[in-house]
Amino acid sequence: MKYLILTLFSCFAFSQVSVEGVVQDKKTKTPLEEVRIQLRPISKKGAGYWTGTMTKKNGKYKVSTTMSLPATISYQKEGCGKKSIKIKDGDEVPSVVVLDCSEKAIKAIIIEQTLDTDGDGLVDKDDKCPKEAGLPENEGCPVEETNNSLGNDAEPIMEVESDVKAKKENSSIPPPPTSIYFNVNDSKLILSYRNNNRIKVIADYLKLSPSAKISVEGHASSDGTSELNMNLSSNRASMIKKALIDMGVKESSITTKSYGEDKPVESNSTAQGRNNNRRVELIIK
Secondary structure: OOEEEOEOOEEOOEEEEEEEEEEEEOOOOOEOOOOEEEEEEOOOOOOEOOEEEEOOHHHEEEEEEEEOOOEEEEEEEOOOEEEEEEEOOOOEEEOEEEEOOOHHHHHHHHHHHHOOOOOOOOOHHHOOOOOOOOOHHHOOOOOOOOOOOOOOOHHHHHHHHHHHHHHHHOOOOOOOOEEEEOOOOOOOOOOOHHHHHHHHHHHHHHHHOOOOOEEEEEOOOOOOOHHHHHHHHHHHHHHHHHHHHHOOOOHHHEEEEEOOOOOOOOOOOOHHHHHHHOEEEEEEO
16 A cells, blocks of 8 residues: 655644545545545644645545644545544555445445536536536536627538538448447436437438448446346447437347446546446447
């Protein structure tokens, strides 16, 4: 385990104590956000003061204060218990501190930290427009469209017609493999511009190329049991197949496969990795 050496500066009877690191769940290794951290002196006689902070994104934190040593640093989050570490001169504090979250608590935490209802790349808790896809630089909200300088719709219509013509001219070039992502323990398609556009590109190509085939491959993260994840991956693949059929693709050109948690694209040891493993891959053959 990596350790972080405390930064200690003598100043009369006090020391500058600075501690930083990451807090995560013991079993799933999920980084824990909003963990309450307090750093305070053990002796009430010594001068100095106690201070506190909360873990931020990816479970990171940094806390420092001027106080007399020894001191205690404590970590606490509802559903995950509490841990305290005593600090003396020359001590080392683990750079990764673990709390033991209950199964119910960690499931709720994972959903809160990864749920992206509109599929725009910003999780709901950081998204000011969680049900409407937008841009990160606009805090998750869509940018309002403005009228063009001509004051009419002529230019946008020309662009749309040009796009259609380009699609026909390049119909022999299959789109590259693409992925559609899902929320934890869910097989419902996230309705967003990004997801809809990716599926539409595939559907348009298949409609213009009657002999082409597509493999719709469902996957899951390691959350839950293997049996549950296999069912999730199957349902996710079926959901995308239905979306393609609804867009006019022939059912006979679509095959589905389910891999459960067996083919992750990233490590399931991180929340971001698990988020990227909850997917359906669309592969043109």
